[in-house]
Amino acid sequence: MxxxxxxxxxxxxxxxxxxxxxxxxxxxxxxxxxxxxxxxxxxxxxxxxxxxxxxxxxxxxxxxxxxxxxxxxxxxxxxxxxxxxxxxxxxxxxxxxxxxxxxxxxxxxxxxxxxxxxxxxxxxxxxxxxxxxxxxxxxxxxxxxxxxxxxxxxxxxxxxxxxAGLTPYHAVAGLTLAEGAAAVVIGAGGLGHVAIQLLRALTPARVFAVDVREEALELAARSGAHRTLRPGPDTAAVLRRETGGGAEAVLDFVGSDPTLSLGAGVLRPAGSLVIVGSGGGKLTIAKPGVLPPGVSVSLPFWxxxxxxxxxxxxxxxxxxxxxxxxxxxxxxxxxxxxxxxxxxxxxxxxxx
Ligand code: NAD
Ligand code: ZN
Ligand code: ZN
The missing domain is CATH 3.90.180.10 (Medium-chain alcohol dehydrogenases, catalytic domain)
Structure with a gap:
């Protein structure tokens, strides 16, 4: 008191x-x-x-x-x-x-x-x-x-x-990422650049960052991303190849139609799609559908x-x-x- x-x-x-x-x-x-x-x-x-x-x-x-x-x-x-x-x-x-x-x-x-x-x-x-x-x-x-x-x-x-710290922390805390796993962070802005630091500090994952802005990709690299990419028509294919077959986790800090479909397109079977951004995009969940078998989709809040x-x-x-x-x-x-x-x-x- x-x-x-x-x-x-x-x-x-x-x-x-x-x-x-x-x-x-x-x-x-x-x-x-x-x-x-x-x-x-x-x-x-x-x-x-x-x-x-x-x-x-x-x-x-x-x-x-x-x-x-x-x-x-x-x-x-x-x-x-x-x-x-x-x-x-x-x-x-x-x-x-x-x-x-x-x-x-x-x-x-x-x-x-x-x-x-x-x-x-x-x-x-x-x-x-x-x-x-x-x-x-x-x-x-x-x-x-x-x-x-x-x-x-x-x-x-x-x-x-x-x-910007707590929300990615909660999102990353829900993941199990073993040695050799890959995590893709889409959107390296306020939340995303902290997510990259947390993935590096708390998990052994290789971290791939995707952003439309060059300045954000520079911040992603300084935050510890192993690889940074601007999204383009072949980004999903590049990520699948460079991750050796797909990512264990995608953290989407945008949540628009293109980012959700990119996320769905780079996940491995039993991977995690973590949708944080409220970008108004939609993803159809269906069996069979665009998501590989075993995938978990989460909508963490704060x-x-x-x-x-x-x-x-x-x-x-x-x-x-x-x-x-x-x-x-x-x-x-x-x-x-x-x-x-x-x-x-x-x-x-x-x-x-
Ligand atoms: P921000 O504007 O700081 O960062 C967004 C980043 O995404 C920017 O760097 C931007 O260049 C990038 N981006 C935009 N379109 C893109 C695309 N198509 N592909 C790749 N990158 C793209 O925003 P922020 O404050 O970090 O918030 C991110 C999102 O998360 C917002 O939608 C926000 O409302 C939401 N949010 C959700 C929670 C939650 O609890 N779920 C909490 C906070 C924020
Ligand atoms: Zn907020
Ligand atoms: Zn209550």
């Missing part, structure tokens, strides 16, 4: 007020935490490609109620807490575990709010996704269980680790609080580093536009 609010009464927040309209920066009241709530002064908030999907969503396509503050990758400092918020102290530096569920189901009790059983009933999936998030001076976190201590890790690293602690530990041990481009919160519109145009290397991070 911590004491009095040492925060200003107003601070800026990037608000989504109408579907199909760009978000706008507004001065909002700094909330007073009550009960289990914790007030965090935001030091950094990452911009995810999912934020663009939210901005582009048609009215009614997402269950979220407007308005809310964007930002689901958050790190900062605890500045106040409600009387029932135990285990936190004023000044604690924390990363925010962004998926916020009902708090009561079996999944939430296990820190797996990302798979909350009541997700369909809730009008939010977490911070900045239907609930006020971290592209702001402050964020009100509903419960201290969503906070992970970061020690002296830079906030500009910790913030993107909560999604990751658990325990996994976030493991990701933060890897970063603090120097085994993981997010490539970031910093922007002041006031330049959020420019940063969003750059992400849209494929002009961000790694992750854009807003600094309030």
């Amino acid at each position: 911590v004491g009095g609010v040492s925060a200003p009464r107003k601070s800026p927040a990037l608000r989504l007020t109408a579907w199909g309209r760009p978000p706008s920066l507004a001065d909002v009241d700094v909330p007073d935490p009550g009960g289990t709530e914790v007030l965090v002064r935001v030091e950094a908030a990452g911009i995810c490609h999912s934020d663009l999907h939210v901005l582009d969503a048609a009215p009614g396509a997402l269950p979220y109620r407007l308005p809310f503050t964007l930002g689901h990758e958050i790190a900062g400092q605890v500045v106040a807490a409600g009387s029932a918020a135990t285990g936190v102290a004023d000044g604690d530096r924390v990363a925010v575990h962004g998926p916020w569920g009902c708090g009561e189901c079996r999944r939430c009790a296990a820190g797996e709010d990302n798979y909350c059983h009541r997700r369909a009933e809730l009008a939010f999936s977490g911070a900045g996704l239907g609930r006020d998030g971290g592209m702001a001076g402050h964020v009100l976190v509903p419960h201290p269980r969503h906070l992970v201590p970061i020690g002296d890790l830079a906030a500009s690293q910790a913030a993107p680790l909560t999604d 990751g658990s609080a325990r996994e976030l602690r493991e990701v933060i530990a890897l970063a603090r041990a120097g085994r993981l580093r997010v490539e970031t481009e910093p922007f002041p919160l006031t330049a959020a519109a420019d940063a969003f536009q750059r992400l849209r145009e494929g002009r961000i290397r790694g992750r854009a991070v807003l600094l309030p």
Whole structure:
């Protein structure tokens, strides 16, 4: 439990007020935490490609109620807490575990709010996704269980680790990759370049990275990819040949029709197709069909609080580093536009 609010009464927040309209920066009241709530002064908030999907969503396509503050990758400092918020102290530096569920189901009790059983009933999936998030001076976190201590890790690293780090970590944790296995990462952007580092740090797999942008392929190589390719008509054939018959795992961080069909086309029997990107593509599952026998298809969403602690530990041990481009919160519109145009290397991070 911590004491009095040492925060200003107003601070800026990037608000989504109408579907199909760009978000706008507004001065909002700094909330007073009550009960289990914790007030965090935001030091950094990452911009995810999912934020663009939210901005582009048609009215009614997402269950979220407007308005809310964007930002689901958050790190900062605890500045106040409600009387029932135990285990936190004023000044604690924390990363925010962004998926916020009902708090009561079996999944939430296990820190797996990302798979909350009541997700369909809730009008939010977490911070900045239907609930006020971290592209702001402050964020009100509903419960201290969503906070992970970061020690002296830079906030500009910790913030993107909560999604660009956590989501690939959860995706890679679900794979079994033995010596000699091949993993193909499609899309080496914010999530993809961290996925490559995780595959190298945690598995013996040979890592192939595919991206349409030269700059992303350079980042993929620096992140540890053994081989980088731009997609073309013969990419599936090249990958099948160079992997010696196909990949044990494909991690698709795009999820469009062409990337899903590339993924399906390079898998070995009993391989894993891990679809992370929300690019609107479709894949027909049929027996027999385009997928080899024994293939598992998964649609992982974000990751658990325990996994976030493991990701933060890897970063603090120097085994993981997010490539970031910093922007002041006031330049959020420019940063969003750059992400849209494929002009961000790694992750854009807003600094309030
Ligand atoms: P990003 O924009 O940083 O990276 C996407 C990368 O894909 C870019 O480098 C881009 O050049 C590349 N790309 C685009 N089209 C391609 C193609 N046809 N072939 C190969 N590469 C291509 O995006 P991000 O923030 O890393 O997010 C990636 C995707 O994952 C988004 O759809 C996002 O919404 C989704 N996402 C899902 C989860 C989840 O839990 N499942 C979590 C976060 C993000
Ligand atoms: Zn995200
Ligand atoms: Zn729940």
